[in-house]
Amino acid sequence: MKNTIYKTIFFIVLIFSALNTFAQQDRNVAWVHGLDGNASSWQHYNQIFDAERNLNSLRTTYTTDIGITNSANQVITSMNTFYGNGNSNSGANDSQNLGIGHSMGGLMIRGVDKITGSGTKKFGGYITVTSPNYGAPISNSILDGSVQSAAANACNKVKDGPIAELLSLPWAISANITTDYLCDIFITNDLVQNLQGTPSTNADLRVGSPTINAINYYTDNNNSSIPRISIWAEENSPVHWRMFSSSVHNNDATLVNDINTARNVYNGFYIYNTAMVGFYASQGFFLWHKVALHTYRATQWKKGRDWIDDSENIWNSLIKTTRSEQETYWALIDVFGNVWDGDNTTGSLGLHWEQRTRWVSVNYPSDGLLPQYTQELQGISSGNRYKVNGANHLEIRNMTTDGNAIDETAVEFRKIFDRDDWFETN
Amino acid sequence: MKTSKTIYILVGVLLFSVLFLTNCNQDFEEIPDDISKIAEKIAEKSGKSLIEISYEMISFRDFTSPSKNLTKLDLATINPSSDKHLVKMELYESGQLNITIDEVLDFKEKVKIRHKTLPNDIPPIVKTVITGNSVTFYDKSGNVLGKDNIDIPNQLETVKIIKSMGKEPSLKDLKQAVSTIQGYQLGANLETYIAKASQNGVKVMEQGEDFVTLRTSFKDIDARIEEEAVLLINKKIEKLVGSRIYNSENELLQSTLYGYTKDKMLNAIKVEQEILLPSGKKIIMEINTKIDNLSYNLNIN
Numbered sequence: 230m231k232n233t234i235y236k237t238i239f240f241i242v243l244i245f246s247a248l249n250t251f252a253q254q255d256r257n258v259a260w261v262h263g264l265d266g267n268a269s270s271w272q273h274y275n276q277i278f279d280a281e282r283n284l285n286s287l288r289t290t291y292t293t294d295i296g297i298t299n300s301a302n303q304v305i306t307s308m309n310t311f312y313g314n315g316n317s318n319s320g321a322n323d324s325q326n327l328g329i330g331h332s333m334g335g336l337m338i339r340g341v342d343k344i345t346g347s348g349t350k351k352f353g354g355y356i357t358v359t360s361p362n363y364g365a366p367i368s369n370s371i372l373d374g375s376v377q378s379a380a381a382n383a384c385n386k387v388k389d390g391p392i393a394e395l396l397s398l399p400w401a402i403s404a405n406i407t408t409d410y411l412c413d414i415f416i417t418n419d420l421v422q423n424l425q426g427t428p429s430t431n432a433d434l435r436v437g438s439p440t441i442n443a444i445n446y447y448t449d450n451n452n453s454s455i456p457r458i459s460i461w462a463e464e465n466s467p468v469h470w471r472m473f474s475s476s477v478h479n480n481d482a483t484l485v486n487d488i489n490t491a492r493n494v495y496n497g498f499y500i501y502n503t504a505m506v507g508f509y510a511s512q513g514f515f516l517w518h519k520v521a522l523h524t525y526r527a528t529q530w531k532k533g534r535d536w537i538d539d540s541e542n543i544w545n546s547l548i549k550t551t552r553s554e555q556e557t558y559w560a561l562i563d564v565f566g567n568v569w570d571g572d573n574t575t576g577s578l579g580l581h582w583e584q585r586t587r588w589v590s591v592n593y594p595s596d597g598l599l600p601q602y603t604q605e606l607q608g609i610s611s612g613n614r615y616k617v618n619g620a621n622h623l624e625i626r627n628m629t630t631d632g633n634a635i636d637e638t639a640v641e642f643r644k645i646f647d648r649d650d651w652f653e654t655n
Numbered sequence: 656m657k658t659s660k661t662i663y664i665l666v667g668v669l670l671f672s673v674l675f676l677t678n679c680n681q682d683f684e685e686i687p688d689d690i691s692k693i694a695e696k697i698a699e700k701s702g703k704s705l706i707e708i709s710y711e712m713i714s715f716r717d718f719t720s721p722s723k724n725l726t727k728l729d730l731a732t733i734n735p736s737s738d739k740h741l742v743k744m745e746l747y748e749s750g751q752l753n754i755t756i757d758e759v760l761d762f763k764e765k766v767k768i769r770h771k772t773l774p775n776d777i778p779p780i781v782k783t784v785i786t787g788n789s790v791t792f793y794d795k796s797g798n799v800l801g802k803d804n805i806d807i808p809n810q811l812e813t814v815k816i817i818k819s820m821g822k823e824p825s826l827k828d829l830k831q832a833v834s835t836i837q838g839y840q841l842g843a844n845l846e847t848y849i850a851k852a853s854q855n856g857v858k859v860m861e862q863g864e865d866f867v868t869l870r871t872s873f874k875d876i877d878a879r880i881e882e883e884a885v886l887l888i889n890k891k892i893e894k895l896v897g898s899r900i901y902n903s904e905n906e907l908l909q910s911t912l913y914g915y916t917k918d919k920m921l922n923a924i925k926v927e928q929e930i931l932l933p934s935g936k937k938i939i940m941e942i943n944t945k946i947d948n949l950s951y952n953l954n955i956n
Contacts, residue, residue: 309678330955375728378933385931395879396806405802447882465773485777490801494779498908500712501757501785503924504744507949508708508813510895510913510921514850518871521884521898524911527925528942535716539732542770547729553727558735561715561943563912563925577889577896578914578923580945584763585717590731592770619773 250490256313256325256654259352261304262286263332263360265423265623270331273627277639282654283647286321287311294335294427297440302332303341308351314434321351327652328355331626332599333434335360336444341446342455354651356457358638359596359622362459363445363603364436366549371424372435376415379543383536385413388500390530406491411537415544419476420598420622436549436603449608455653458613460641461604462596462620469544472597472621480630481621488537495534502527542590550600551590560585598622615641701945702751703954705817710949712740712878713762718930719939729932733940739765748818750811754785817953846895866892884907893917 258278260271269292275286289311291303307319312321324552328338328351335357345351368375387408391400415421424431433440448457464471467485474484488614505523536543543549564579594601599622605614617625617637624630626639646654718733725733739762743755758781782793792806802860826950849867852859856875860868867888868940887897900909907929914923924944929937 252867266727292728315860352684370937375726375933378935379728382931382933394806394808395785395877397906466775468769468772482777485775486801489777489780490792490803493783494790494805496758496801497754497756497783497785497790497805497807500740500742500783501744501752501754503712504708504742504754505922507710507921507946508706508744508951510915511919511951513947515845517869517886517888517895517898518884519876520895520913521886521900522873522880522882524924524926525882525900527911528909528928532930535736536734539734542731542734543728546727549727553730556768558739560717560735560766561713561737561945563923563943572707577892577894578912578925580914580923580925580943582945587735588722588725588730589734589768591768592772594772594777594778613840618868655814 235271241430247370250480255319255323256282256284257305257319257321257323258284258327258596259308259338260286261328261330261334261337262291262293263330264293264427265332265433266293266331266334266626267299270626271329273629274642276637278642278646278654281385284654287314291337293337294430295296296429297333297336297433297444298344299339300364300430301337301344302323304328304337304341305345305351322349324353327654328350328352329358330355330360331358332360332622333430334358336434336441339444339448340440343444352455352459353359354438354653356458356460356645358460359462359599359602359604359620360598360623361434361441362602362606364438364441365424365434365599366436367421367598368549369437369549370422370547371431373423376547378546380413383415383540383543386531386532386536387411388528388552390495390533391551393526393529394498402494403487405487411491412654414473418473420472437482456613456650457606457609458615458618458645459604459606459609460615460625460638461601462617462622462625463601464597464621465619466592467541468592468595468597468621469541472623473634475621475623477629480632480633481624492534495530495537499530499534501525502530502652507568523558534634542592545592545595546590548595548598548600550593550595552593554590554591555586555590556589557586558585559583596622596625615645617641668676670915674790693852702746704955705814706746706951707743708745708949708951709741709743711947712742713945713947714738715738715766715943715945717941719941725932725936726934729934729936732932733930734768734940737763744818746810746813750809752785752807752810753787754807756783756785757781758783823895845888847888860885866896894919920949922949 260275262268268288269363269554271288275288276312278284279286287307289307291300293300306320312319312323328341330336330338335355336353336371338352338357341351342355351569361567391398391408399407401407401410414600424434432438470485470488474542475481478484506520506527509523510520542551561580562583564581596604620628620637625638629635645652671688699889715735715737728837734898739759741757741759745753747753760779760781778800779792781791781795782795783807784791786809788804791802791804792800793798799847849859850863852869856872858870860870862868867890869886869888870883872883880905883901885901886895888894889896894913896913898911899907904910910927913921916922920953922945924946925943928940930940931937
């Protein structure tokens with residue numbers, strides 16, 4: 230009798246276990262990469278959650294240089310091929326299918342939603358991750374020439390110091406950074422290169438593009454009930470160097486340290502020349518032309534140092550995450566303007582502090598490429614908006630690369646998969 | 656007796672060993688693990704610096720009449736900024752220049768743009784030590800953040816000037832020394848200098864009771880320098896109070912005013928330069944620099 234009870238319990242547990250496993254394997258998840266990505270872009274989280282939540286994942290490489298709609302059609306084809314083009318459980322048209330898209334991948338999933346009709350919908354819900362849902366302002370800045378002119382302006386300032394010091398160009402500022410590297414980084418970084426190299430996609434991604442407007446119109450007016458979540462990322466300052474660092478070094482710190490070194494080399498030359506000004510001007514020598522020359526050189530070096538200090542704000546203006554605001558601050562100004570008299574020795578300049586107010590450029594949150602306002606989906610509740618702190622546009626695909634022992638993106642995915650609604654994935 | 660003698664010898668050897676090892680240990684402890692500190696030690700051992708200069712420097716940058724109509728990109732390049740540095744410079748007989756720069760980061764509160772971004776959590780460089788052609792960077796705890804090379808020019812010419820001044824240099828000695836080295840016929844005072852200006856390639860542009868304006872090239876410093884300078888000298892204090900730099904097309908590159916304390920030490924610099932904005936518009940950049948507590952010691956043997 231006792232044996233029979235044990236056998237029955239064992240049998241029931243076995244059945245539930247099998248059912249549970251079957252249920253857990255039901256959810257198809259299509260991990261869709263962005264413009265700069267490929268099949269391996271989502272590998273890290275795909276592997277974690279396949280093991281943890283028994284997902285049935287599709288992760289492949291899409292051609293993304295042919296515009297959003299064409300890329301979205303590739304997603305449809307891939308899903309039909311991988312899951313089978315049917316309405317059966319676990320098929321490509323299963324209403325439990327989840328799409329997770331990084332960057333442009335989010336727009337591709339939303340594009341799939343728009344171009345598929347009732348009965349052939351590929352996704353019952355989706356998660357956009359740092360996606361340009363309302364356009365990528367950097368595309369506008371590339372198209373209107375702002376990126377080019379910002380880079381040219383950077384070159385002038387970065388090269389002025391070495392030229393004044395009679396150093397040959399390109400000049401190795403430090404072991405890892407040259408003047409040319411700093412000059413061109415706004416253009417030669419992979420993200421801008423990928424956009425520039427794909428004119429149709431770049432045009433699609435710009436703010437105000439008909440393709441993105443049509444996707445948003447569809448979402449807002451035709452199918453607003455589909456469960457959707459957006460994850461946005463906010464990177465620590467300096468957002469641009471961190472994002473470029475993630476691209477080049479696969480971590481967000483190496484390039485920041487290299488740039489800090491370069492910045493302080495410029496500062497070293499600036500201080501050196503100012504010290505020579507102080508020495509020659511205060512001595513009784515008649516070497517006034519040396520004073521003038523070192524003053525000029527100090528200014529030229531300072532312009533390069535200041536460009537490095539200002540570069541985050543300049544980059545942020547290209548990705549449209551700055552605002553013009555009025556600011557009051559203390560200004561060190563000359564006492565009597567250009568009159569040769571002051572509070573110093575008669576016949577020389579004097580300086581003092583005075584408050585001043587004017588328009589300045591203020592940085593607002595971004596992932597280093599996209600502003601918060603385009604990463605976050607509108608028309609959804611605040612509970613459907615998640616944020617990954619300290620992540621840039623690239624590293625959000627694998628937050629173990631920042632070395633802080635916390636996988637912040639995985640934490641947010643777990644919160645989503647543990648919800649008590651459509652997104653619940655156990 | 657023999658035993659106690661042996662004991663004394665052993666104790667002596669032991670004491671010697673302990674003292675020797677202790678001294679060795681002290682020697683090892685004195686050797687800094689940092690290359691730049693070793694270089695500093697070598698410099699100290701090889702003699703005092705010929706000249707030491709230290710000062711505090713506050714620099715403020717702003718732009719004239721920035722309009723709200725500027726593009727956001729233009730505006731992003733012209734935010735006001737300020738910084739403060741504590742500087743110590745030492746010049747050695749070899750012409751090696753050592754510079755220690757402490758950047759006072761919290762001074763930026765004078766101009767605080769309230770950015771709405773997450774703060775930078777990577778330790779900033781707050782101290783830069785330049786020893787000849789090497790540079791070492793430190794964080795605020797004194798940890799080395801990086802090392803590199805830096806092309807600060809050797810200052811042998813300046814050393815020659817200072818060395819030829821002798822133990823108790825007079826102003827006349829200084830001027831004589833400079834005249835010898837620079838190839839200038841300076842004479843002993845400003846009047847002679849002005850009178851002989853043309854022999855030195857210096858053109859007297861204008862002369863009044865208080866001021867004289869000179870125009871000079873930099874060819875004596877380096878033949879490759881194409882810029883020229885117009886210098887405004889206050890004759891009463893015998894100081895440069897203004898300068899302008901022109902390029903080879905005679906376009907103005909920079910205007911500067913200089914201020915001095917009652918002791919005739921430099922304590923104020925005002926620089927103006929026309930800057931090209933990304934849009935192609937031009938704007939005047941002002942950099943005002945305040946130098947406090949400038950002191951220098953000459954150590955001539």
